Amino acid sequence: MAIFSTLSTLEANKCRDVRVVDWLLLTNIPQSLFFIYCMYRKLFVSFWKIGAFTIGGGYVMIPIMEQELVDRRGWLSREEFMDNISLSQAMPGVFAVNMATVIGRKLGGVRGVLCAVLGNVLMPIALILLLAIFFRFFRDNVIVERIFMGLRPAVVALIAAPVFRMAKSAKMSWKNCWIPIVAALLIWLLGVSPVWVILAAIAGGLLWGVTNR
Amino acid sequence: MIFLELFWTFLKIGIFTFGGGYSMVALIQNEVVEKYGWMTAQEYTDILAISQMTPGPIGINTATYAGYTAVVNSGLPQWEGVIGSLIASFAVILLPFVAMLIVCRYLSRHRDNPVVNSMFKVLRLTVVGLIAAAALSLLTTESFGTVGLNKQFIVSILLFAGVFYFSYFRRTSPIYLIVASGLIGLVVYCV
The missing domain is CATH 1.20.5 (Single alpha-helices involved in coiled-coils or other helix-helix interfaces)
Incomplete structure (x- = not known):
């Protein structure tokens, strides 16, 4: 029952009162992860989607976040969303994680933050780990080596391009x-x-x- | 102790990353390739290619992959590499996360502070130089082939120019550019 009432307060954007239990829950990590998943399923799923389906880094996530959080869920107004973007850009760290932090905190306190951030990075980390483990077996393969001979100059160009783009936006x-x-x-x-x-x-x-x- | 070194390094990288994934990529390169020598520049370039192709923030992907490679390259078994990658990605998130939570509280008071604004102005300009340095130090003969009129160097320069053009002027998504240049490499180096 408590689960459903918390969910509805989450929807109503006022979860300040549940923060006391946060630290109690954190002492039992597996159980609290389960609770977090149940209670804040929507927040988790939203950020999971944002993390798992955007290729090409944090800024690609902006339109998808906007669509998911503002249009679909209606958790934030467009102005609030824009404010959060500029704050996340100004702060150190990974842009997408900063966005998850500030939005998760606003919607559901410490637990909201945890499930937004976890949801956002879980899938990318799992995928990259799988790739890292299996890529070692293929690295010396002739075909893979040829592909990477083409990729390496491309990657350098992909890092050189944002230099000029950012020079523009930094005025x-x-x-x-x-x-x-x-x-x-x-x-x-x-x-x-x-x-x-x-x-x-x-x-x-x-x-x-x-x-x- | 490589795990402690990893944790400390990525903690530092996290808090000093301003201006998005590419500046984190530059910082990771400086620490992991140049300072500690955990991997070669070529290995790091490969990691970058894979990190840009897979979903998720580039900074997190690169940190995870670099953490794994650093541990495995130092001769430890693969499962310890998995631990290394988890440590790296956790450490890279930790400090910005805490900073973000603190700043959220005091945000409204300092939002339009001119001193803070001018700090960010200088910081943004510096980050441009930081990423430029990363791109410059990735211009190696391992990635481009020995300088001269040989096939690999010419193909590499053409690929570099083409990808730069599409990325900067056409705003093509990195995923398409990476897939395309991989295919080009596969075809060109076969014949």
């Missing part, structure tokens, strides 16, 4: 193009870890913001 101009160039040269030629470059960018950006205020 790169003649005045500020030294930032990406210096960053690329530091990492590529001098072997500086990207972690330091990003930390420097955060510090520099904050400094710039403070002095310009």
